[in-house]
Amino acid sequence: MNQERILDCTGLSMHFGGLAALSDLDLFVNRGEVLGLVGPNGSGKTTFFNVVSGIYRPTTGRVVFQGEDITGLSPQRIYHSGIVRTFQRSRLCLELTVFDNVMIGNHKRLDLGFWNNLVRRGRFLAQYEEGVERAGKLLAALNPALVARMFDPVGDLPMIDRRRIEICRALVGRPSLLFLDEPSAGMTHDETRQLMDEILNMGSYSEGLSIVLIEHEMNVIRRVTDRCVVLNFGRKLFEGSYDEVAADPVVQEAYLGKEVEEVE
Amino acid sequence: MDFGLLTQFAINGLMLGMMYALVAVGFTLFFGVLDVIVFSHGDVVMVGGFAGLTTFYWLDAIYPGLSHGLMLLWVALASMASMALLGIVMARTMILRLRSAPPLNTLLATMMLGTVLREAVRLFYPNGSNPKPFPALLPDWSLDMGHLSLRLDNLILFSLGALLIVSIHLLITRTRLGMAIRAVAQDAETARIMGVNFNAIVFLTFALGSAAAAFAGIMNGLYYNEINFGMGLLLGAIGFSAAVIGGLGNIYGAILGGFAFAFLQTLGAVALPFASAYKDVFAFGVVILIMAWRPTGFIAEKTSERV
Amino acid sequence: MPGSIQHNASVPGAVPNPGSAAKAGPLAGIVAAVAVTAYAAAFLLSESQGLILALLVGGAVAAGLAVRVGAHRAVARSLAAHGRLGDGLAVGMVLALMVIFHDDHYALFLVATILLYVVAVLGLNVQLGFTGLINFSCASFFGIGGYTAAMLGGHTGVPPLVILACGGVTAAVVGSILLLPVLRTSGHYSALVTMAFALLFKVFMEVNDAFGGPQGVDVAPMRLFGWDFSSDVEIGSYTGSFYLPYVLLALALAVGAFVLVRRIERSWIGLSLDAVRVDEVAGACFGIDIRRWKITAFTAGNFLAGVSGALYAMMLAYISPANFTFADSLIFLSILLLGGIGSSWGVVLATAVVVVVPEKFQVIQEYRFIIYSSLVLLMILFRPMGLLPRKVRAYRRQA
Ligand SMILES: Nc1ncnc2c1ncn2[C@@H]1O[C@H](COP(=O)(O)OP(=O)(O)OP(=O)(O)O)[C@@H](O)[C@H]1O
Ligand SMILES: [Mg+2]
Numbered sequence: 001m002n003q004e005r006i007l008d009c010t011g012l013s014m015h016f017g018g019l020a021a022l023s024d025l026d027l028f029v030n031r032g033e034v035l036g037l038v039g040p041n042g043s044g045k046t047t048f049f050n051v052v053s054g055i056y057r058p059t060t061g062r063v064v065f066q067g068e069d070i071t072g073l074s075p076q077r078i079y080h081s082g083i084v085r086t087f088q089r090s091r092l093c094l095e096l097t098v099f100d101n102v103m104i105g106n107h108k109r110l111d112l113g114f115w116n117n118l119v120r121r122g123r124f125l126a127q128y129e130e131g132v133e134r135a136g137k138l139l140a141a142l143n144p145a146l147v148a149r150m151f152d153p154v155g156d157l158p159m160i161d162r163r164r165i166e167i168c169r170a171l172v173g174r175p176s177l178l179f180l181d182e183p184s185a186g187m188t189h190d191e192t193r194q195l196m197d198e199i200l201n202m203g204s205y206s207e208g209l210s211i212v213l214i215e216h217e218m219n220v221i222r223r224v225t226d227r228c229v230v231l232n233f234g235r236k237l238f239e240g241s242y243d244e245v246a247a248d249p250v251v252q253e254a255y256l257g258k259e260v261e262e263v264e
Numbered sequence: 265m266d267f268g269l270l271t272q273f274a275i276n277g278l279m280l281g282m283m284y285a286l287v288a289v290g291f292t293l294f295f296g297v298l299d300v301i302v303f304s305h306g307d308v309v310m311v312g313g314f315a316g317l318t319t320f321y322w323l324d325a326i327y328p329g330l331s332h333g334l335m336l337l338w339v340a341l342a343s344m345a346s347m348a349l350l351g352i353v354m355a356r357t358m359i360l361r362l363r364s365a366p367p368l369n370t371l372l373a374t375m376m377l378g379t380v381l382r383e384a385v386r387l388f389y390p391n392g393s394n395p396k397p398f399p400a401l402l403p404d405w406s407l408d409m410g411h412l413s414l415r416l417d418n419l420i421l422f423s424l425g426a427l428l429i430v431s432i433h434l435l436i437t438r439t440r441l442g443m444a445i446r447a448v449a450q451d452a453e454t455a456r457i458m459g460v461n462f463n464a465i466v467f468l469t470f471a472l473g474s475a476a477a478a479f480a481g482i483m484n485g486l487y488y489n490e491i492n493f494g495m496g497l498l499l500g501a502i503g504f505s506a507a508v509i510g511g512l513g514n515i516y517g518a519i520l521g522g523f524a525f526a527f528l529q530t531l532g533a534v535a536l537p538f539a540s541a542y543k544d545v546f547a548f549g550v551v552i553l554i555m556a557w558r559p560t561g562f563i564a565e566k567t568s569e570r571v
Numbered sequence: 572m573p574g575s576i577q578h579n580a581s582v583p584g585a586v587p588n589p590g591s592a593a594k595a596g597p598l599a600g601i602v603a604a605v606a607v608t609a610y611a612a613a614f615l616l617s618e619s620q621g622l623i624l625a626l627l628v629g630g631a632v633a634a635g636l637a638v639r640v641g642a643h644r645a646v647a648r649s650l651a652a653h654g655r656l657g658d659g660l661a662v663g664m665v666l667a668l669m670v671i672f673h674d675d676h677y678a679l680f681l682v683a684t685i686l687l688y689v690v691a692v693l694g695l696n697v698q699l700g701f702t703g704l705i706n707f708s709c710a711s712f713f714g715i716g717g718y719t720a721a722m723l724g725g726h727t728g729v730p731p732l733v734i735l736a737c738g739g740v741t742a743a744v745v746g747s748i749l750l751l752p753v754l755r756t757s758g759h760y761s762a763l764v765t766m767a768f769a770l771l772f773k774v775f776m777e778v779n780d781a782f783g784g785p786q787g788v789d790v791a792p793m794r795l796f797g798w799d800f801s802s803d804v805e806i807g808s809y810t811g812s813f814y815l816p817y818v819l820l821a822l823a824l825a826v827g828a829f830v831l832v833r834r835i836e837r838s839w840i841g842l843s844l845d846a847v848r849v850d851e852v853a854g855a856c857f858g859i860d861i862r863r864w865k866i867t868a869f870t871a872g873n874f875l876a877g878v879s880g881a882l883y884a885m886m887l888a889y890i891s892p893a894n895f896t897f898a899d900s901l902i903f904l905s906i907l908l909l910g911g912i913g914s915s916w917g918v919v920l921a922t923a924v925v926v927v928v929p930e931k932f933q934v935i936q937e938y939r940f941i942i943y944s945s946l947v948l949l950m951i952l953f954r955p956m957g958l959l960p961r962k963v964r965a966y967r968r969q970a
Contacts, residue, residue: 054855074855075855075858076855076858079855079856079857091850091852092853093850096846097963100963103842104859112839114840117834117839124838358952361952367762368699368762369955371705371762372901372951373947376947376951377948379898379940383938383944384941387937501766501767504763505763505766508759508760508763512760541774541778544771545774545775545778548767548771548774551763552749552764552771555764560756
């Protein structure tokens with residue numbers, strides 16, 4: 001097990017007033033793996049994403065990404081370093097088009113100069129065509145029907161397509177590390193399954209892309225992840241493969257309980 | 265500057281502060297329960313003043329010999345009751361509808377409502393475009409010492425204002441109704457599930473805030489001995505400023521903000537004796553600075569956005 | 572490598588052209604433009620209040636009918652199919668009005684006022700419509716431009732065209748005082764910042780004798796290539812109102828501002844501004860520099876307000892603090908809301924309505940504020956997207 005660690009967090013704590021949403025968490029992600037992050041409601045999973053992606057500055061601890069200390073950097077800087085996330089409650093811009101939303105994720109590659117945008121329209125439009133093509137390919141990989149709706153407002157689309165667009169928005173900038181926060185929230189069983197297959201597909205498209213997945217559905221965790229970390233009250237309760245996690249009596253007691261039986 | 269003059273300034277500042285606090289309390293109450301800024305509130309203060317004046321005319325015509333104390337009581341009651349009603353009507357017909365609209369729409373809509381109120385008074389109140397003398401209903405006894413004059417009417421006004429604010433505060437912190445208001449302010453959805461009648465609470469809050477505004481309007485009339493149709497705009501802006509620099513949604517913040525604004529104006533008048541006309545420039549300038557320094561007011565709103 | 576995602580994905584069929592429509596002829600657009608020009612001319616020509624009322628009602632009924640039979644869609648298609656047609660027709664309309672009213676001071680003054688207001692409200696549109704920055708002091712920045720023109724024109728020999736630019740720059744620079752609080756606050760708190768500034772500005776101008784105090788100051792007229800804009804135009808036997816060149820210059824400004832704002836919208840800059848407005852947190856997580864875009868939008872908007880304010884002051888020849896009150900800022904804001912937040916054509920339409928109707932319909936003069944505010948109120952309650960709602964972004968003009 002001598003894999004390269006793409007993300008390495010040590011002693012991470014996040015306090016909100018008196019509440020320790022994360023305490024003294026050590027967590028790493030290997031390059032190319034899918035890590036499942038599980039735990040009961042309020043155990044600090046989303047907070048972990050928020051801290052690593054720069055929305056909150058951790059109370060203590062260090063976040064090292066690809067050998068670089070990114071603790072407490074702004075979300076902008078962290079995005080540029082190659083970490084991208086989705087949100088538990090979808091945060092697409094519903095009034096903007098599918099294309100616009102995807103391009104927001106491609107911000108890194110957009111030329112934002114005034115000269116280029118406002119004066120050299122020819123050059124801008126060439127870049128725009130490039131963007132259309134790129135977004136089109138990515139959307140087609142998730143759902144070909146979305147390509148035809150590229151210039152419709154996202155608000156007109158059903159939930160599952162919005163989730164797909166969020167994933168496109170996250171992937172279009174070619175991140176090295178992708179955080180997915182309950183991508184299947186609010187979906188039916190079948191939809192969840194479909195979406196997960198698509199995500200897995202995406203993962204295999206780009207070897208080297210690492211994914212951290214927060215998911216309550218243990219079936220999905222079993223099928224998708226290489227390794228799991230279980231959180232409880234902001235602490236790491238257990239770490240290992242799904243089977244090990246499922247077999248661990250402490251975890252079962254704290255969290256899994258009945259759900260494991262449902263799986264078998 | 266001599267002591268008497270300074271004390272005089274301080275007294276004037278306190279009177280203004282009380283008026284502003286009364287207005288700011290309304291802003292903060294409405295924001296608390298509905299998350300909206302009801303900018304027409306300043307004009308409700310003005311309409312409250314006019315309602316009081318009208319009541320006085322009627323009473324004076326029907327019972328010419330009525331004592332000033334009783335007269336004031338009726339003027340205040342009638343004005344506060346009618347503004348409470350106006351508040352409920354506004355909440356019902358407009359504000360509740362705007363709950364899900366973007367904040368700007370609400371702000372603009374209520375500003376427009378304020379303009380409608382202001383213009384309605386100007387156009388339709390008899391001779392409404394001119395300032396109206398407000399009757400002196402309080403004893404004009406005063407203690408004069410050089411530059412300083414301690415006036416009984418000011419003392420009474422101040423005490424009544426304080427009494428009103430304290431009762432609102434007690435109502436909110438000590439009674440079941442107040443608990444319901446606080447529950448709605450904290451989380452309307454949960455409160456509704458817990459069986460709180462949401463609309464009733466909103467109406468109650470608007471009645472309360474508007475009644476306080478009416479009192480501020482009468483206080484304004486008694487203090488300056490006149491009222492005019494345009495006084496609501498500045499009072500509204502000041503009340504809003506006070507509520508915001510104090511920290512929206514917090515009654516203490518509103519009181520603090522009200523007195524802070526009056527203090528700034530007074531300070532502007534004292535510190536710039538040759539240019540006391542700049543006192544409002546100074547006060548609003550400091551408000552801008554305060555916003556740069558404490559972006560959510562002195563007593564910060566307690567909600568932080570969950571991602 | 573992550574890049575390989577794209578290469579393995581199956582390439583779908585043709586990517587649709589945004590808003591692609593069956594190719595429509597230019598006729599519908601031209602007919603509509605002529606009709607609107609005729610209507611505007613009739614409106615400006617009418618003196619009798621009864622006639623104006625009839626025109627107002629007739630216009631409303633005609634617009635309603637057009638929407639009923641779907642004519643507005645035909646016009647929209649026609650304009651969409653011929654990219655520059657709409658722009659050309661709009662300019663043509665103004666030129667036609669200039670010819671029709673070449674010696675009518677009042678009508679030309681109204682046309683120029685509309686054009687200058689359009690510039691200011693377009694600036695507000697960048698701030699509020701695109702970026703979501705609430706600005707309650709638009710009229711103050713308009714006034715800063717005006718006072719700059721008064722001071723520079725009265726006391727220096729700066730060429731008037733440069734003065735226009737100075738008006739914009741001064742407004743932008745003064746606005747940057749507000750940047751810190753504007754950047755740090757959000758929502759109602761930032762509304763207060765600009766509101767306080769608007770109140771402060773007016774009082775400041777009133778009490779400050781250097782700027783003329785409450786009585787105001789005279790402003791030197793525009794002068795271009797030795798041509799003084801304050802005297803009537805005489806070319807051979809042809810005479811025209813001295814407002815003609817103002818209309819022309821205002822038109823040039825409006826066209827420039829319009830093109831600028833539309834290019835901003837149809838670019839990655841517009842996309843970034845929208846992202847800032849809709850969701851700052853999500854935007855930041857995708858690398859969008861929130862501060863940079865807020866600063867850009869706020870400054871650009873104030874610049875536009877300042878430039879137009881400078882020319883407006885020159886045209887009025889005399890300004891006072893009463894021209895630039897908080898109530899005027901509210902009017903600018905309501906124009907934006909009436910037209911449709913974010914919609915540049917909406918700005919043009921709403922400005923025309925808001926400027927002209929109360930001026931011509933003198934019967935309501937006394938009641939105009941109450942009528943106007945009631946209308947805006949109803950609009951916010953029942954049609955919050957405005958008269959011409961903003962459309963989704965199409966980066967490319969349909970050829
Ligand atoms: N901004 C905040 N301010 C205060 N408390 C917060 C904040 N964000 C999260 N918390 C608290 O931190 C704890 C962890 O929350 P978090 O959202 O990380 O849980 P989670 O594991 O993602 O739960 P879920 O499965 O419900 O999404 C919770 O008790 C939550 O209330
Ligand atoms: Mg979560």
